[in-house]
Each structure stands twice: as structure tokens, then as C-alpha cells.
Amino acid sequence: MNNKKIGIVVDSTFKLDKDFQEKEAIEVVYLDIIVDNQVFKDGEVSNETIYEAMSHNKKVTTTQPTPARFKDAFDKLLNEGYEHVICLTISASLSGTNNSANLAKSMLDDPNRVTVIDTRTAICGSEYIAESLVKLRSQETELNVILEKLEQKMAQGSVIFTVDDLGILVKSGRLSKLSGMIGNLLKIKPILRFDQGKLEVEHKVRSSDNVIKYLVQEVGKLQEKAKTIVKIAYTTTSDLGLQLEKEIKAKFEDVKVSFSGKISAVVAVHVGSAGLGIYLTNE
Helix, strand or coil: CCHHHEEEEEEHHHCCCHHHHHHCCCEEECCEEEECCEEEECCCCCHHHHHHHHHCCCCEEEECCCHHHHHHHHHHHHHCCCCEEEEEECCCCCCCHHHHHHHHHHCCCCHHHEEEEECCCCHHHHHHHHHHHHHHHHHCCCHHHHHHHHHHHHHHCEEEEECCCCHHHHHCCCCCHHHHHHHHHCCCEEEEEEECCEEEEEEEECCHHHHHHHHHHHHHHHHCCCCEEEEEEECCCCHHHHHHHHHHHHHCCCCEEEEEEECCHHHHHHHCCCCEEEEEEEC
């Protein structure tokens, strides 16, 4: 199979670089954000605007794409001559987006021409998986080899992130009420790990400096095993991320660090403000 015969579809939470997306002809299926009954496409409103609305007690929710949106993306690529389409989605444990993609696949005349993959990750982790797929598409010719190697990539990495207020994660059902209550009462900064679709509180610290210290330690542990890749993302401000990037580069010469920038507004709704996250993996 010629690598140019494999089309790629992702959802908007991947927040891929626009130039990269267009260069690689990647189709993006958007999720929606609803602010007091007004519907916005993911990316049409900033994270800051969302948090401002939430601070004024406006109802802010998100919705997964309809199967029709995914089917339109699949049809577009198949009609353009791609022999097969690989669709990557945010972790199924976080969103029903993967289910919508699978429903769209079942609506096709030939569902076997589409492979829907639950990346089991989110934010900069999803971005890394999409970039990995693009590289594999250019390096390999067999679909089964591409899928096998992509699975290996997905099994290696995890997202580690911190937030100031656990309330939003508890409210969305993504974190237990007990963990959220303890964290907020003690005024600690919880550090959470999202690994293979499972979210857990991994560590607790009391300052931003200690957040940085812990994340650098985790990079060091992985760096001892193999060449390490770190992707950094944040919700609203980049200060803490830039500090982390600086410290990682100062301590480890062979760690590849890159800045993904702000996370998708849809994900930001469920994470809360003042969030910082990294995707940590071995190459």
C-alpha cells in the first residue's frame, strides 16, 4: 500500500498545528462547546473566554461530534482516492468521540476501509500519536505494520498534569469526590497521571516549584532507560511550562522537549484553569 493512500482523520482535541495539518492533508472533526445554550465549534472561543464564563456561573458544557461529521470526513478522503483511512480519537474513557467515529464507520458502504483507534491519551499525547502516524505513513508501506507500530507507540507514553482546583474534574466524574475533597481542603497541588485511559492522582505537592521538581524527576527516570521525548501543554498561561522546559534542557542533554501550546478548549472545560501537562514517552 502506497503511503499516500492512507488518509488520516483526528478530532479537534488534538489541536494540531494548522500548517502541519494542511501539509499532511489531515481531516479534523470538531467537537462543540456550549455556553449558555450558544454553540461554538472547538477553537472558536479561547480558554480564557471559557473560564471567564464559568467564573460568572454560566453553564459551559461540551458535546462529542455526531457520527455524521465523522462520516463526512471519511467519505471525503475515500472519494479523494485514499485506499484506507485511519481515524485517531481522544481516549474513549474521556469522551464518547470514539464511539461516534465507530458509528460513522458502520454507516459506510465498506467499513473495512476505515480503522478507528482509541489513542488512550489526550492533549499533547494525542498530538504525539498523530505525528507518529504521519511518520509511519511515510516510512512503511503495509497497513498492518503501520497499525502494529502505532500501537507500540501508544503503549509507551503517559500524560502527567496538574491543576489548581480539582472541583471541575470531580464534577465531570473523571476523579473521585474523596480525592478532590482532600486535595482542595489541604490546598495542595495534585499531580495526576493519565496512562492508557486511566486517570489517577499520583503525587501531591504544595507549590508550583515542587510541581516542576517532580516533573523533572519523572523525566529523569525515563531518560535513564532510553531516549526520551517530552511535549508540554498548558491551559491559559505558559510561564510554568517555559520554566519546566528550561529546567529539563539544563539537566538533560539528550531529552527532546517541545512546546505544544494551549490545550483544546473542549479539554480545558474539563480540566480547569492554571493547568500544566506533559506527555512523556521513549522514542
